[in-house]
Amino acid sequence: METEFTPFVSLLGGALIGLSAVVLLATHGRIAGISGIVSRMLPPTFDKTGLPQGIIFLVGLLLAAPLWIVVTGTAPVQVVSKNELLLVAAGLLVGFGSVIGNGCTSGHGVCGISRGSARSIAATMTFMATAFVTVFVLRHVVGG
Amino acid sequence: MHIFSTLFAGLLFGTGLILSGMANPAKVQNFLDLFGTWDPSLAFVMGGAIMMTMPGFWLVQKRTKPLFDDVFHLPTRTDFDARLVVGAAIFGIGWGLGGFCPGPALTSLPLAASGTLFFAPAMLVGMVIAKYTAAPQPKNLEL
Numbered sequence: 001m002e003t004e005f006t007p008f009v010s011l012l013g014g015a016l017i018g019l020s021a022v023v024l025l026a027t028h029g030r031i032a033g034i035s036g037i038v039s040r041m042l043p044p045t046f047d048k049t050g051l052p053q054g055i056i057f058l059v060g061l062l063l064a065a066p067l068w069i070v071v072t073g074t075a076p077v078q079v080v081s082k083n084e085l086l087l088v089a090a091g092l093l094v095g096f097g098s099v100i101g102n103g104c105t106s107g108h109g110v111c112g113i114s115r116g117s118a119r120s121i122a123a124t125m126t127f128m129a130t131a132f133v134t135v136f137v138l139r140h141v142v143g144g
Numbered sequence: 145m146h147i148f149s150t151l152f153a154g155l156l157f158g159t160g161l162i163l164s165g166m167a168n169p170a171k172v173q174n175f176l177d178l179f180g181t182w183d184p185s186l187a188f189v190m191g192g193a194i195m196m197t198m199p200g201f202w203l204v205q206k207r208t209k210p211l212f213d214d215v216f217h218l219p220t221r222t223d224f225d226a227r228l229v230v231g232a233a234i235f236g237i238g239w240g241l242g243g244f245c246p247g248p249a250l251t252s253l254p255l256a257a258s259g260t261l262f263f264a265p266a267m268l269v270g271m272v273i274a275k276y277t278a279a280p281q282p283k284n285l286e287l
Binding site: 005006009011013016020022024025032034042043056061076078084087089090096102105114115117118127130134135138140 | 146147149150151152153154155156157158159160161162163164165166167168169170171173174176177178179180181183184185186188189190191192193194195196197198200201204205207209210211212213215216217218219221222223224227228229230231232233234235236237238239240241242243244245246247249250251252253254255257258259260262263264265266267268269270271272273274275276
């Protein structure tokens with residue numbers, strides 16, 4: 001399915017994401033890495049020091065879509081696969097990989113790269129590469 | 145005030161994900177589909193974000209400490225290990241398969257698409273599995 005090329009709103013949306021990361025660092029000295037914020041709340045080990053701010057940040061994140069609907073009067077455009085097995089597999093891999101690799105698109109891809117972290121640059125290049133290959137296989141080899 | 149700033153940051157992050165199209169898995173997968181229905185928008189999302197964070201982080205770190213905390217909690221590791229690369233590689237496969245990464249998946253939860261309701265819990269399970277198999281956790285081994 002095709003999606004419209006939206007350079008302007010994508011740039012603007014990206015800038016909001018970046019601004020959010022700057023606010024979090026300026027106020028609480030923390031990196032806006034979603035996988036890190038979430039995984040630190042999960043067993044077996046809890047990071048108590050960052051827990052309250054992490055929860056509040058996630059509440060804000062969860063309020064974004066409802067607020068979007070209230071303000072714009074329309075639900076955000078979204079097409080999610082209905083292949084439940086595929087999404088369970090995807091979720092497991094994303095969760096597992098982001099913890100093992102210490103970050104995701106936000107922690108490595110935005111915050112880490114901006115800090116000039118060599119680890120984050122390597123991680124971002126790696127997950128971009130495997131994601132491109134995965135979609136190629138999914139759409140042109142298997143689904144072809 | 146410090147609670148409000150974090151809530152605001154979360155809201156801003158989620159709104160940015162929605163506005164940019166990152167919260168739409170079809171758009172993410174189209175970005176990753178160079179040889180099909182390619183949509184380069186996501187490069188602009190990353191560009192827009194880094195345009196803010198690069199100068200923003202630099203400015204913030206000129207201060208000795210954040211507004212509401214005594215220290216900056218920044219990652220300090222600089223070494224490369226297999227876990228980093230293997231983890232990132234696995235993450236990328238999952239991201240490509242579903243078109244979701246953690247931020248957009250959680251932001252999408254209230255929209256309650258059936259796929260999201262399968263993806264998000266699986267993601268949390270994946271995280272817990274990784275934490276159990278991850279580096280030694282002496283505190284728990286003593287139990």
